[in-house]
Amino acid sequence: MIETLDARRTSEQARDLGIYDEDGFVESAFLSRIEDLVEAENAPTLKSLVEPLHESELGDILETLDNEPRQGLVRLLGEDFDYSALTEVDEAIRLSIVGAMPNPQIAAALGELDSDDAVYILEDIEEDDRKEILAALPFRERMRLRRSLDYPEESAGRRMQTEFVAVPPYWSVGQTIDYMREDEDLPTSFAQIFVVDPMFKLIGAVELDRILRAKRLEKIDEIMHDTRHAIPAEMDQEEAAQIIEQYDLLSAAVVDRDERLVGVLTIDDVIDIVQAEAEEDIKRLGGVGDEEISDTVLTAVRSRFTWLLVNLATAILASLVIGLFDATIQHMVALAVLMPIVASMGGNAGTQTMTVAVRALASRDIDLRNAGRIIRRESLIGLVNGVLFAVIIGLVAAVWFQDAGLGQVIAIAMIVNMIAAALAGILIPLVLDNLGADPALASGTFVTTVTDVVGFFAFLGLAAWWFNL
Amino acid sequence: MIETLDARRTSEQARDLGIYDEDGFVESAFLSRIEDLVEAENAPTLKSLVEPLHESELGDILETLDNEPRQGLVRLLGEDFDYSALTEVDEAIRLSIVGAMPNPQIAAALGELDSDDAVYILEDIEEDDRKEILAALPFRERMRLRRSLDYPEESAGRRMQTEFVAVPPYWSVGQTIDYMREDEDLPTSFAQIFVVDPMFKLIGAVELDRILRAKRLEKIDEIMHDTRHAIPAEMDQEEAAQIIEQYDLLSAAVVDRDERLVGVLTIDDVIDIVQAEAEEDIKRLGGVGDEEISDTVLTAVRSRFTWLLVNLATAILASLVIGLFDATIQHMVALAVLMPIVASMGGNAGTQTMTVAVRALASRDIDLRNAGRIIRRESLIGLVNGVLFAVIIGLVAAVWFQDAGLGQVIAIAMIVNMIAAALAGILIPLVLDNLGADPALASGTFVTTVTDVVGFFAFLGLAAWWFNL
Structure with a gap:
C-alpha cells in the first residue's frame, strides 16, 4: 500500500518518543518501558505510547521484544492493535501472534486492512483457520481476498492491491475529478487511475499529474496512454518487480486472463520484493536457505x-x-x-x-x-x-x-x-x-x-x- | 526520475522488436542486426531501430555489445542517442562512451536530462573535463548541477532531482491546479507537491490524490501535512533510502542546512539504491569488493x-x-x-x-x-x-x-x-x-x-x- 504521509506518524516523533537510538536500533529504554507496562497490565498507557507509531515502527518493536511481552502487548492493545504491523515482521513472529488470537478477532482486523496486507497475513495461516476467518468477513471483502488467494504463491495476484480507481474512456477530466472528490470508496492513496471498458477490460491509464495538468473538458481517452506493461496476475512476483523496476513505473495494472483489470501492483511492493530476492541470494550463497533470525x-x-x-x-x-x-x-x-x-x-x-x-x-x-x-x-x-x-x-x-x-x-x-x-x-x-x-x-x-x-x-x-x- | 508510461516505449513492443528472448536476455539476433548496421554505417536504419527503445533497453544493448560496435552505435546515433541510457550501464562502460565524446557534445546532451541523471553521469567524469562541461551549460542548469555535485558522494544531495513543484501555503487548490496547468517548467512527472514559505523553507507537502479529492476553494495549508521525513541533503543515500522504504513514501523532500527545499528523492531512486547496497553485500561476502563484470x-x-x-x-x-x-x-x-x-x-x-x-x-x-x-x-x-x-x-x-x-x-x-x-x-x-x-x-x-x-x-x-x- 502506498501511504500518505501523516503528521501523527513520523520518524521524528518516533525519535522524540525515543524509539530508535542513533544507529537505528530500537532503543532499549523504550523496550524496557513497554515491558514494564505489559507486566503491570497497564493498557491505557500502552495504547497512548503505541498509538502514534507507524506500522513499521510497531513491527520493529514486536521483532525486538521476547515472546511473552510481545504476546502481552498485542493482547493489551486489543482492538487498537494496528494489524498492518504484522506485515512488517518475520513469518515465525507473525504466526505466533495470529495463532494466539481467536478467528473472529482476526477476521474483524483483516476487514480494516488493505487487501494486499490482508492477503499477506492470510496466506501463511493454516487452511482450516483461513476458511473460518474468510467466512466471517463481509461478502465483498471475502470475494476480493479469495480471488487474490486463488492465484499461485509469490505471484503478482497475491501481492496486488484490489482497491483502485477505474473510469470509462468517454468521461471528461472534470467528471473524473468530481468522481474522485465524491466517491468514498477510494483506495487510501494512489498515483494513477485506470481506464476500462464496460466489461472492465483494461484499455489505458493516466497518471494523476497528467490529469492535474489537463483542461477540465478534455476527455480521458485523449490524455490516457496504453498500458502495455500490464502484468498478468499469474506472473511470478520477481518478474513483475523487474518490469516495474526496469521501466521506472509508480504502479502497474494487474489483469486476469481475459485482460480484465483485477488489481494494482505498487512500487513499494516492488521494493519489498527486490529486498526479499537479494536476501534470498545472499542466504543461499551462504548456505542457510530461507532461514530467518527468528526461526526456532x-x-x-x-x-x-x-x-x-x-x-x-x-x-x-x-x-x-x-x-x-x-x-x-x-x-x-x-x-x-x-x-x-x-x-x-x-x-x-x-x-x-x-x-x-x-x-x-x-x-x-x-x-x-x-x-x-x-x-x-x-x-x-x-x-x-x-x-x-x-x-x-x-x-x-x-x-x-x-x-x-x-x-x-x-x-x-x-x-x-x-x-x-x-x-x-x-x-x-x-x-x-x-x-x-x-x-x-x-x-x-x-x-x-x-x-x-x-x-x-x-x-x-x-x-x-x-x-x- | 519517475517516468510516465509512454505508448511508444513499452516492453511488449520491445518483445515485438525482438530485443529480449524468453529468459529476459538481449536477443542475439537483434544484437547481430545492430552490429551489421554499425558495420555498414547505416545511421538512418539504426536510428529507426533504436528510437522506440526505453532507456533501460538501450542500456542493456550497450552492455551486451562489444566495445567497438558499442562506440560505433553511439557515434552513428549522434544527437539521437538517448543519454539517459548511460545511467543504466556499468561505470566502466559509461566512462568509455563519455570518454570518446567531445566535451561540448556532452554538455549539450546533459542539458536535456533530468538533473539527477546528469549528476549521475557527471560525477564519474574527471575534474578538468567536468569543469569544461559545466562551463558550457546555461547558467541555471550549471548552478543546479553544481549544487548537487557540492554534496558528498553517495549522499541524498547527489541522487536528488532538483525539478519539483513548490507552492505557497495560502494558495487555494484551484490556484494550484491552474498553476500546474499553465506552467511549462514542471518536472516530467511527480507524485506530490511541496509547500514552502517565501524563503523557500519547507513547511509541508500534499500528495496529488489529496489535491484531486479536495474542493477548489480549499486552501493548501488546510490539506497539507507536515514533512517530518524531510531528508538532509548531506545524509548518506542508504540511510535516506531506508527512511523512504520504512515509511512507504513515494518521494521525500531533500532540504539543505537551513531547511530550505533543494530537491526531491523519488522511490525509483530508492530501488536503485536498495539494489546497489544488496549487490555490495553479496560481492563483499564473496571477496570481490566493488568489481563489476565489465571491469578490465x-x-x-x-x-x-x-x-x-x-x-x-x-x-x-x-x-x-x-x-x-x-x-x-x-x-x-x-x-x-x-x-x-x-x-x-x-x-x-x-x-x-x-x-x-x-x-x-x-x-x-x-x-x-x-x-x-x-x-x-x-x-x-x-x-x-x-x-x-x-x-x-x-x-x-x-x-x-x-x-x-x-x-x-x-x-x-x-x-x-x-x-x-x-x-x-x-x-x-x-x-x-x-x-x-x-x-x-x-x-x-x-x-x-x-x-x-x-x-x-x-x-x-x-x-x-x-x-x-
Missing part, C-alpha cells in the same frame, strides 16, 4: 544440516584424494603441512569468480550463449593471480622447508588450481542456471569440491612424481 | 589480489598449526587424510552463522547489546549440528581406518570446531560492526581463520595426546 533452533538446525551434509560428502571426497597419496605424505610430511594452502586459495578464487557469475546471471548480463568473453576473462584473471601467488607461495615453501623442489611443486599446483577455480567458478553457475536450478543455491558446494579435489590432486600427485615417492 | 582484467586482478593475499596469510597460519604436529602426522598419516574434513565443516558452519549475522545487522535486527539471545541460539545450533556430524564422521573414520580411537578423536574435534564456528560466525561480524567496519567485507576471512586454526589444532592436538605421539 530446530528449524535452523534442520535447514543447515542438509547443506552441511552435502559439504561433508565433498570433504570426504577430498580426503579420498589425499588418501591416494598417504605413502607420499609419510615420506614427506611437509606436503601435509602445505596442502591446505593450495586448496584454500583455489576455494577463495573460485568463490570470487562464482560471486561475479551469480550476480551477472541475476542481472541477466550473461548467459550460456554469450559467455565466451566472460570465460576468457575469468581464465585470464585466474592465470595472472595464479602466477602471482605461485611465485609468493613457491618462495615461502622453498625457504620454510629449505627445499627448492618443493617450492616449484607448490607453485605449479597453485597455477593449476587457480585456473581450475576460475573455470569452475564461471561454468558451474552457468550450467546450473541453464538446467533451471538456482545458481546461488548449489554453486558453492560444487566449486569448492572442484578446487579441493584438483588442489590436493595436483599438489600431491605432482610431488609424488617429482620426488619419485 | 587488470582492475579485477588487482581488486581480487588483495583479498587472496589476506587469505594466503591465514592459510599459512593454519599450515603453521599443522607444522606443530608434523611428527604426529608422520606416525599416523590418517590424520593428514582426515584433517581437512574438520576444518571444512567448521568453515561452512561458520559461514552459515556469519551470513545470518551479516543480514541481521544490515536489517538492524541485532546489535552488540541485544545479541545475547542470538549468541545462545547460534551456540546451540552449533552444538546440535556438531554432535550430529561428530557421530557421522566418527563412524566413518572408525570404519575407514579400522580405529575406534581415531573415530572418537575426530568426533570430539568436530564438536569443538562447530561450536568455535558458531561463536566466530556471530561474534566477529558483531565486533566489526561495532568498530565501524563493514561486517560483510572482512568477516569471512576472520571466521575461516578461526575455524581452520581451531579445527587443525583440536584434531591434531587431541590425536597427539590421545595416541601419545
Whole structure:
C-alpha cells in the first residue's frame, strides 16, 4: 500500500518518543518501558505510547521484544492493535501472534486492512483457520481476498492491491475529478487511475499529474496512454518487480486472463520484493536457505544440516584424494603441512569468480550463449593471480622447508588450481542456471569440491612424481 | 526520475522488436542486426531501430555489445542517442562512451536530462573535463548541477532531482491546479507537491490524490501535512533510502542546512539504491569488493589480489598449526587424510552463522547489546549440528581406518570446531560492526581463520595426546 504521509506518524516523533537510538536500533529504554507496562497490565498507557507509531515502527518493536511481552502487548492493545504491523515482521513472529488470537478477532482486523496486507497475513495461516476467518468477513471483502488467494504463491495476484480507481474512456477530466472528490470508496492513496471498458477490460491509464495538468473538458481517452506493461496476475512476483523496476513505473495494472483489470501492483511492493530476492541470494550463497533470525533452533538446525551434509560428502571426497597419496605424505610430511594452502586459495578464487557469475546471471548480463568473453576473462584473471601467488607461495615453501623442489611443486599446483577455480567458478553457475536450478543455491558446494579435489590432486600427485615417492 | 508510461516505449513492443528472448536476455539476433548496421554505417536504419527503445533497453544493448560496435552505435546515433541510457550501464562502460565524446557534445546532451541523471553521469567524469562541461551549460542548469555535485558522494544531495513543484501555503487548490496547468517548467512527472514559505523553507507537502479529492476553494495549508521525513541533503543515500522504504513514501523532500527545499528523492531512486547496497553485500561476502563484470582484467586482478593475499596469510597460519604436529602426522598419516574434513565443516558452519549475522545487522535486527539471545541460539545450533556430524564422521573414520580411537578423536574435534564456528560466525561480524567496519567485507576471512586454526589444532592436538605421539 502506498501511504500518505501523516503528521501523527513520523520518524521524528518516533525519535522524540525515543524509539530508535542513533544507529537505528530500537532503543532499549523504550523496550524496557513497554515491558514494564505489559507486566503491570497497564493498557491505557500502552495504547497512548503505541498509538502514534507507524506500522513499521510497531513491527520493529514486536521483532525486538521476547515472546511473552510481545504476546502481552498485542493482547493489551486489543482492538487498537494496528494489524498492518504484522506485515512488517518475520513469518515465525507473525504466526505466533495470529495463532494466539481467536478467528473472529482476526477476521474483524483483516476487514480494516488493505487487501494486499490482508492477503499477506492470510496466506501463511493454516487452511482450516483461513476458511473460518474468510467466512466471517463481509461478502465483498471475502470475494476480493479469495480471488487474490486463488492465484499461485509469490505471484503478482497475491501481492496486488484490489482497491483502485477505474473510469470509462468517454468521461471528461472534470467528471473524473468530481468522481474522485465524491466517491468514498477510494483506495487510501494512489498515483494513477485506470481506464476500462464496460466489461472492465483494461484499455489505458493516466497518471494523476497528467490529469492535474489537463483542461477540465478534455476527455480521458485523449490524455490516457496504453498500458502495455500490464502484468498478468499469474506472473511470478520477481518478474513483475523487474518490469516495474526496469521501466521506472509508480504502479502497474494487474489483469486476469481475459485482460480484465483485477488489481494494482505498487512500487513499494516492488521494493519489498527486490529486498526479499537479494536476501534470498545472499542466504543461499551462504548456505542457510530461507532461514530467518527468528526461526526456532530446530528449524535452523534442520535447514543447515542438509547443506552441511552435502559439504561433508565433498570433504570426504577430498580426503579420498589425499588418501591416494598417504605413502607420499609419510615420506614427506611437509606436503601435509602445505596442502591446505593450495586448496584454500583455489576455494577463495573460485568463490570470487562464482560471486561475479551469480550476480551477472541475476542481472541477466550473461548467459550460456554469450559467455565466451566472460570465460576468457575469468581464465585470464585466474592465470595472472595464479602466477602471482605461485611465485609468493613457491618462495615461502622453498625457504620454510629449505627445499627448492618443493617450492616449484607448490607453485605449479597453485597455477593449476587457480585456473581450475576460475573455470569452475564461471561454468558451474552457468550450467546450473541453464538446467533451471538456482545458481546461488548449489554453486558453492560444487566449486569448492572442484578446487579441493584438483588442489590436493595436483599438489600431491605432482610431488609424488617429482620426488619419485 | 519517475517516468510516465509512454505508448511508444513499452516492453511488449520491445518483445515485438525482438530485443529480449524468453529468459529476459538481449536477443542475439537483434544484437547481430545492430552490429551489421554499425558495420555498414547505416545511421538512418539504426536510428529507426533504436528510437522506440526505453532507456533501460538501450542500456542493456550497450552492455551486451562489444566495445567497438558499442562506440560505433553511439557515434552513428549522434544527437539521437538517448543519454539517459548511460545511467543504466556499468561505470566502466559509461566512462568509455563519455570518454570518446567531445566535451561540448556532452554538455549539450546533459542539458536535456533530468538533473539527477546528469549528476549521475557527471560525477564519474574527471575534474578538468567536468569543469569544461559545466562551463558550457546555461547558467541555471550549471548552478543546479553544481549544487548537487557540492554534496558528498553517495549522499541524498547527489541522487536528488532538483525539478519539483513548490507552492505557497495560502494558495487555494484551484490556484494550484491552474498553476500546474499553465506552467511549462514542471518536472516530467511527480507524485506530490511541496509547500514552502517565501524563503523557500519547507513547511509541508500534499500528495496529488489529496489535491484531486479536495474542493477548489480549499486552501493548501488546510490539506497539507507536515514533512517530518524531510531528508538532509548531506545524509548518506542508504540511510535516506531506508527512511523512504520504512515509511512507504513515494518521494521525500531533500532540504539543505537551513531547511530550505533543494530537491526531491523519488522511490525509483530508492530501488536503485536498495539494489546497489544488496549487490555490495553479496560481492563483499564473496571477496570481490566493488568489481563489476565489465571491469578490465587488470582492475579485477588487482581488486581480487588483495583479498587472496589476506587469505594466503591465514592459510599459512593454519599450515603453521599443522607444522606443530608434523611428527604426529608422520606416525599416523590418517590424520593428514582426515584433517581437512574438520576444518571444512567448521568453515561452512561458520559461514552459515556469519551470513545470518551479516543480514541481521544490515536489517538492524541485532546489535552488540541485544545479541545475547542470538549468541545462545547460534551456540546451540552449533552444538546440535556438531554432535550430529561428530557421530557421522566418527563412524566413518572408525570404519575407514579400522580405529575406534581415531573415530572418537575426530568426533570430539568436530564438536569443538562447530561450536568455535558458531561463536566466530556471530561474534566477529558483531565486533566489526561495532568498530565501524563493514561486517560483510572482512568477516569471512576472520571466521575461516578461526575455524581452520581451531579445527587443525583440536584434531591434531587431541590425536597427539590421545595416541601419545
